[in-house]
Amino acid sequence: MREHQTTPSAAGTEASNLSHLLVPLDDNLPSTHAELYFDGCSKRNPGEASVGVWGTICGESFEIGKRIGVATNNEAEWMAALLALLIASNKGAATLRLYGDSQLVINQLRREWKVKSETLIAFMEDAADLEERFQDVQYCWVPRELNTQADRVANRTFLNTHTNNNDNP
Numbered sequence: 227m228r229e230h231q232t233t234p235s236a237a238g239t240e241a242s243n244l245s246h247l248l249v250p251l252d253d254n255l256p257s258t259h260a261e262l263y264f265d266g267c268s269k270r271n272p273g274e275a276s277v278g279v280w281g282t283i284c285g286e287s288f289e290i291g292k293r294i295g296v297a298t299n300n301e302a303e304w305m306a307a308l309l310a311l312l313i314a315s316n317k318g319a320a321t322l323r324l325y326g327d328s329q330l331v332i333n334q335l336r337r338e339w340k341v342k343s344e345t346l347i348a349f350m351e352d353a354a355d356l357e358e359r360f361q362d363v364q365y366c367w368v369p370r371e372l373n374t375q376a377d378r379v380a381n382r383t384f385l386n387t388h389t390n391n392n393d394n395p
Contacts (some may be wrong), residue, residue, distance in 0.1 A: 242277040257285045259307040260319035262310045263368070264326050265376035266294075266302025267384055273297075276387065277306035278379030281325075283317045289375070292384025303328040305337065306380065311363075327373040332377040333364045 262281035275297040290313065294305050307326060314322045326332050333339040334350060341350045350380070357363050368390040370377070 231326070240264055246347075258318060259319035260284065260314040260317070260322045262288070262305035262314060262322065262324055263376040264310045264324065265373055265380045266297070266299065266301070266304070266306040266328075267377070267380045268297055268302045269298045271299050272301070274384070275299075275305075276301040276380050276384040277302055277309055278376045278381070278383060279306060279310045279313060280361045280375040280379050281337060283314055283319055288313070288317075289379050291379040293383060293387045297320070299347075300343070301345060302380075303331045304346060307331050308352055308356070311353060315356055315359040320360060322360050323364045325365060325368045325373065325376075326375065327368055327370045328366055332365050332367040346383050 260281065260283040262279055262283070266277045267275060273296060274293075275295065276291060278291045280290070282288060289310070292309065294302060295305065297305065304327065309333070310324055311322070314324075324335075334341050335353060341347050344378065356357045365388070373383050
C-alpha cells in the first residue's frame with residue numbers, strides 16, 4: 227500500500243507515450259476515486275502482446291484495451307499497470323485502488339520485491355512518477371479468477387487487432 231501527498235510531476239517516457247488514448251477530463255465528475263483492474267497478455271514470451279484496463283474512474287465505468295507490440299508477459303503486465311495509473315490520473319482521480327493478478331508487478335509496485343530487469347526498472351520509475359499525482363494509491367493482488375474482466379479486455383483487443391490485421395492485405 228502506497229500513501230503520499232501529491233505534487234505535480236511529469237510522467238515517465240513509457241507512460242507518457244500512451245497519453246494520446248485519453249479522453250479530456252469532465253469537470254462534473256461525481257467523485258475522485260478510481261478502482262481499476264489491469265491485465266497484460268503476451269501470446270509468446272516474448273511475443274505480440276496487448277493490455278486491458280477495466281473498472282470505474284470517478285464514478286464512471288471504464289475499459290480500454292491496447293495492442294503494445296512485442297513484449298514479455300511481465301512487460302505486458304507492467305504496461306497495463308502503467309496505463310491504468312496514467313488514465314486514472316488524467317481523468318482526475320485523487321485516489322486509486324489498482325488490482326492485478328501478477329504477483330510480480332503488484333509486489334514490485336508495493337516495493338516488496340526488487341526490480342532487476344532494466345526494462346522493468348524503467349517501468350518502476352515511470353510508476354513512481356505517476357504515483358506522485360495521487361493522494362493515495364493502493365496495489366492489490368487478486369487471483370486470476372477475480373481479474374476476468376481486465377483479462378477479457380486484453381484478450382479481446384489482441385484477437386480483434388490480430389483479426390483486423392489478417393483482413394487487410
